[in-house]
Amino acid sequence: VAAGAALRVVPPELVERVQPVSLAFEQRLPVAESLHTLLPGGIQRGSTVAVSGTGATTVALTVLAAPSQADAWAAVVGDGSIGLCAAEEHGVVLHRLVVVDAGPSGGATWATAVAAVVDAFDLVLVELGTGPVSDRDARRLVARAKERGSVLVLVGAGWPGTADVELQVTGSAWEGLGQGDGALRHRRLAVQTGGRRGASRARVGELLVG
């Protein structure tokens, strides 16, 4: 009994020592307000987010926006067709954005280049769809991201396996465009979440952009 009582009184210097080096909230990246219902609490550092469906690029840029405003560096691995004006409108800070052309996805130098990008950038948007990625490369990249605390945002098809968070755009509706009048103004995207970590509680949410 005496030993148990002694254990309950933990000396303060020990409390300090066993405290985690980084707190849980420091390991999450913030998300834009429009994503709060879909991804409450932000995105875990080191996780993989796969976005698919019509409007995937828009959702991916929205994911990039909030961390980018919080001083994170972002990289886009792709051919450079990403809409930079759109990125800026969604709130991505462009002077902390780098676009890396690593050739077709799954190519010989592609995996090495993406690994180098993951090493240094907090957010890495990878455009897939120009070639299949091998299982081995995918596993290596996911492990690297986990180790470095970077978030991999995958856009398009061709990634083997399941991502930690999957955002599937199931519907897209534009407002403002008429028959020969108006202009594209707002857009409602119906998004369903899933994936390894979110699978137990899949959410369906709506994202209003523009």
Added chain:
Amino acid sequence: VVTVWCPDWPVVIHRRPPEEPVAAVVANRIVACSPGARSFGVQRGQRRREAQGRCPGLVLVERDVAAEARSFEAVARALDGVCPRLELTRPGLCAFPARGPGRYFGGDEAVAAEIHRVVGAVLEGRGQCHVGVAEGTFAAGLAARAAPRGPAPTCVVPPGDTPAFLAPLAVTLLEMAELTDVLLRLGIATLGDLAALAAKDVLARFGTVGERAHRLARGEEHEPPATAVAPPELTVVAELDPPLERVDQAAFVGKRLADELLERLDHMGATCTSILVEAETEHGEYLARCWRHEGALSAGAVADRIRWQLDGWITPALGAAGLTAGLTAGPTGGLTRLAVRPDRIVAATGRQLGFWGERTEGTDRAIRAVARLQGLLGPGAVRVPERRGGRSPGERIVLVPAEGVELDRASIDGAGTALLGGPWPGALPAPAPARVALEPQPVEMLDAGAAMVTVSGRGVVSAPPATLVIGRRRLSVTAWAGPWPLDERWWDTLRRRRQARFQLLTDDGVARLCVIEAGRWWVTATYD
């Protein structure tokens, strides 16, 4: 000084006959073209589509600076036989002092003939080299440009005649845009006008930049002649054990050496305008190359030059052009020693560092990663956004190679773009498309009667668009808006653009930005 200039070098390396129309492009702009292409009216600075419009058979190649440097190494090695002390300004242009070779071969004309002989053997008729001889690198470069066309273009400016040679030339050739702009407005149009001014007045009015321009206009060297030899302790050396076999490994070492060299120079309050890169292999083969750079060299620029030099030496067989095929093969062993020596040291006068606080750790990491990726994928593979003016989404913000930009900048405005922010009447309102096609995709737009939709000169649509045909896919249009006419740069016959834009929503739920130009429909962007 003798200058050897190979015109259209980015095109020449592709080993095509000169009469064939070939052009090298960077970011959809023509940067160099072959004489064949020029005869069709293709020029530097044109957009890719304009050039293709003028010459439909034009062969377009992406510019590859590394391949250019690699191929030029063959020319440099051939020139080593004429003069050992070669100074490379950039791929396609190099210079060396005229006095020694002039005495050896018996006159400047004899040197030029010898250069034409050895370089001609390397180029094998695929290109030409121009030789200019004058006092000072700047004047010699202009002399090479001014050389009359012919089988062996040469222009020798006799000693003492350099100021007279320069006098009638335009000040814009100085390539100091800000200064020459002012000079032109002051009525100083030629280098002779500038040289006629008193040096102290030019210095008082335009500072060190003006002084340098004045010096060049007078036909003197770029910088005052060095009075002191670079102290040996400034040389940075890396002994490599085990020997390096691959260029990218060596480039890493080179980057580190360059950083170290610049740090040492910084402590002295100095900078260098040319560097000597020495490489040695385990079998004692040795290659030294002097690189010159207008203005001060940054660490990235030094590392680039080291990579170019080693690329040309270690992997001659891999050169895209294969220009090196006829020459002696590369070294037989791995690299054991790499040294970088500053060659011409000048006081650091005018480089003001940014004023926006400390670099963060993330920025440092990003900068290092960018350098690594450039080594891995080649220069130009890493690009960063820069704001340019414009009315279409692909024009407003463009991607520029990261090596030309300081990455710890606080905004994406390029130099001198303060005016480009706007307003741009006629630009489309937000939201901007999330995907901008690199090359517009040709499509067909049909109305309800399956006839092509057209837009009249007054901006009236012939009929509402009903079907969008992309390749084999037929999509029916559910909503649309337009036309928004765009008539840009009507004063410029080459870059003029007249089109009408439409936003289009089709039954697959995708919104697209389409344009009609000269009766043809294109999809230029997708609102993904």
